[in-house]
Amino acid sequence: MKQSIYRAMIELTNGRFTSNLLYRFARSNASRFAIAPFSKTYRINEDEIENELKSYQTLHEFFIRKLKADARSIDMHEESIVSPVDAVIEDIGSIDQDRRIMVKEKEYSISEMLGGDEAASKYAGGTYMIFYLSPSHYHRIHSPVTGEINKQWTLGRKSFPVNKWGLAFGRDTLSKNYRKISEVGYEGGELAIVKVGAMFVNSIERTHEGDKLEKGKEMAYFSFGSTVILLFQKDAFQLLPSIQTPAHIRVGECIGHMV
Template sequence: MVKYYNRQTKQYEEENVAGKGAISLIYSNPIGNNLLPKLASKKVLTDFYGKCCNLKLSRIYIKKFVKKFNIDMTEYENDIKDFKSFNDFFYRELSPKSRVINNNKSEFISPCDGKLLAIEHMDSNSSFRVKGFKYTLDDLIQDKSLSKLYKNGTCLIFRLCPTDYHRFHFIDSGICTCSSHINGRYYSVNPVALKNIDKVFTENKREYSILKSDNFDDIIYVEVGATFVGSIVQTYQPDIKVTKGSEKGYFKFGGSTVILLLKEGIITLDKDIKTQSILGIETSVKLGEKIGVRL
């Protein structure tokens, strides 16, 4: 069971996991722990699956997927019949009125829809723990001089499951640098995998860039690929002014993760997110909603 906190209802809920049986088979049994995760993490398998999701024939799965996971299509620009493939549906665009971007300059917003786990204070070595495994920024972004600037800072981990809106946005106005690419594997980012595979985030393919934010100092954006994620697609223009809430990019098919890294003393998180994160429980958030405030 994958439990998360719904901040709207103030209740714990169980996530309806896409591919739950396969994930459990791969990551939660003795054979899977040694063999199946390595096979599932291979680029060739992800590339093949991504190509299948681009085929016109893959459209037949859209309606079933929407029904099974109760996806509200009124939130999106296009109707089911308008999508050219399953991948086209997967990175569907929201309609302009379906998310409200909080434009208060002192309030920090979520960059996407997803489940948030927050580490409000990384240690002096710029490291943090997720599901029992220790991560360091050196391993995550592979830049020691940059990672030192974020010691004792805040780490926000947004997990996007396959049923979520899969585009990610800027949390503030500013200038964003080009993305740096780090090759890696394609392990699942589902909590089942995170508990069983050592350092998924630093093993997987990922990209990072720096948003030179107008109100929250320099923020490192890290996008992490996962099993069956065909691509991480950046849609913004580097070194050109962006606005709060504008699109940064999207993931093609599969679960994925967006990690934001902030320097020490920049924000304090909302109480419910702090409380649940201390308990090791993710909080469901929506693009544009307030999750913290500038100090």
């Protein structure tokens, strides 16, 4: 019953009209007056922001803010793989041979997430990690490895919440939401970076140029809260033993090593 009510409410409030209202407001001059309350409500560390609070003209501009150059330290160990975002690691697990994962007691198809069996087959038996970004988080996405983008593609049209309620009661949010996928070749093999849109706003903007990626360098940003999923190939990734979910993580911190 709770699941049905939740889904009905989201279906009614996540339409084109309401999405456009939020989109237009966040980019309007009127939204400037919401910046300070937003920052206070979400306890954002204003000392690490690149610019002063008063310099942001819209809520959207503040939301996609950059940080000072020394705000994040990147683990540059040759074999390390780092967090692509400031987030909470909600789940870590194995991808079974049928290309399925279990998140919050719900089964998801990697084939559906990536758009087909061919794209998903290389990750069978591998590892997945799910990073959830709340509105309080820094929303720019950085590369977890040094490598080269082999392929990028976009799937899905509409998005539903990807917070704990969305994962528990939503309808295949991780595999059906609007999402942009980058497949990256690196020294340890190949990994998929799945950037999942959240409720209302599907904006996922690529910011880097070309196909070469450098570990810790920015590659994209989200508008509003969302999720990043990393998919690793079998026997290609060793998780840092100290990471236990849910784990708070920041851009550039080591999450594991190449095998």
